[in-house]
Amino acid sequence: MIMKKTATQILLALAAVISLGGCAGSGSFAFMGPKQEKTLEKTLPAAAGGTLRLETDLGSVKVTSHSGTDVVVTTTLQAYTRSETKAEEWFDQFDVAFQSNEKDVEVTGRWKDRSLWRKVRMNVNYNIQVPEEYHLDIATSGGSISVSDLRGGVKMHTSGGSITVGDLEGEVDVHTSGGSISIGKVRGGVLARTSGGSISVNEADGPVDVKTSGGSIRLKNLRNNVNARTSGGSIHADLNSQLNEPAELRTSGGSIELSVPPGFKAELDAETSGGRVTCDVPITVRGSIHKTHLRGTLNGGGPLVTLHTSGGNVRISEH
Numbered sequence: 001m002i003m004k005k006t007a008t009q010i011l012l013a014l015a016a017v018i019s020l021g022g023c024a025g026s027g028s029f030a031f032m033g034p035k036q037e038k039t040l041e042k043t044l045p046a047a048a049g050g051t052l053r054l055e056t057d058l059g060s061v062k063v064t065s066h067s068g069t070d071v072v073v074t075t076t077l078q079a080y081t082r083s084e085t086k087a088e089e090w091f092d093q094f095d096v097a098f099q100s101n102e103k104d105v106e107v108t109g110r111w112k113d114r115s116l117w118r119k120v121r122m123n124v125n126y127n128i129q130v131p132e133e134y135h136l137d138i139a140t141s142g143g144s145i146s147v148s149d150l151r152g153g154v155k156m157h158t159s160g161g162s163i164t165v166g167d168l169e170g171e172v173d174v175h176t177s178g179g180s181i182s183i184g185k186v187r188g189g190v191l192a193r194t195s196g197g198s199i200s201v202n203e204a205d206g207p208v209d210v211k212t213s214g215g216s217i218r219l220k221n222l223r224n225n226v227n228a229r230t231s232g233g234s235i236h237a238d239l240n241s242q243l244n245e246p247a248e249l250r251t252s253g254g255s256i257e258l259s260v261p262p263g264f265k266a267e268l269d270a271e272t273s274g275g276r277v278t279c280d281v282p283i284t285v286r287g288s289i290h291k292t293h294l295r296g297t298l299n300g301g302g303p304l305v306t307l308h309t310s311g312g313n314v315r316i317s318e319h
Contacts, residue, residue: 036087056109059124060143265302
């Protein structure tokens with residue numbers, strides 16, 4: 001009886017996976033089984049300082065830079081079926097179009113029949129090479145986005161998938177409806193939003209403004225103003241220079257650690273609803289001293305720094 005029940009549970013689980021795969025198609029998914037592929041390659045004239053605009057109903061996007069001046073787009077369509085005929089029918093229903101004005105490039109991927117995304121098991125992958133100095137404006141209805149080293153600003157949105165940005169000289173504006181965000185060294189500002197996932201920034205010269213509905217936040221080597229919020233997770237931020245505007249780190253559940261440079265000047269407002277506040281930096285305390293909150297002046301005062309958590313410890317230290 002136990003063996004029969006276990007076998008039944010396994011079959012039901014497999015059926016659920018197959019069902020989910022069948023109704024997918026608005027994004028890139030880890031389908032299993034036999035697949036057919038079709039590759040489209042397109043080289044478009046461009047110029048340094050231009051912009052790649054990509055908007056697609058389906059697909060993951062990977063962008064790298066190269067020493068040339070063209071934009072090279074390799075699009076791989078994957079149909080998860082044994083039937084070559086059925087795969088060709090699916091491929092024919094997804095239209096990839098290209099435009100170029102000798103500087104800027106536009107790429108669009110569209111279902112001819114939008115109801116198909118519920119019926120087919122298909123992925124699309126864009127592998128794109130752009131000039132080293134180029135800007136990006138990318139939107140996908142589902143799939144991960146990855147960008148390596150580039151001199152230019154990036155604006156990217158995915159309805160579901162992770163976002164990875166390497167070293168960049170320019171502004172970063174990224175949004176995902178569900179997935180982690182990882183950003184390398186940025187010679188500019190960072191605006192990052194995710195509805196669920198962690199956020200990390202390795203280095204940033206400009207202002208950093210990040211928010212996640214659930215996940216940890218780790219910010220390193222910051223040289224400008226910072227605001228970070230998470231609905232659930234810890235926040236760790238390293239400041240390498242003096243702030244000139246107020247900063248705020250807030251989490252609904254998790255610890256907060258702020259590391260500041262020697263001589264850092266600020267007005268501090270640190271508080272936790274469940275945990276302890278500790279400060280390893282000399283502070284002139286305002287009001288009473290309590291383990292769950294601390295308000296005071298660091299090195300004569302400066303912009304207001306707010307550190308609030310609903311559950312977890314708060315620590316301010318000097319590096």
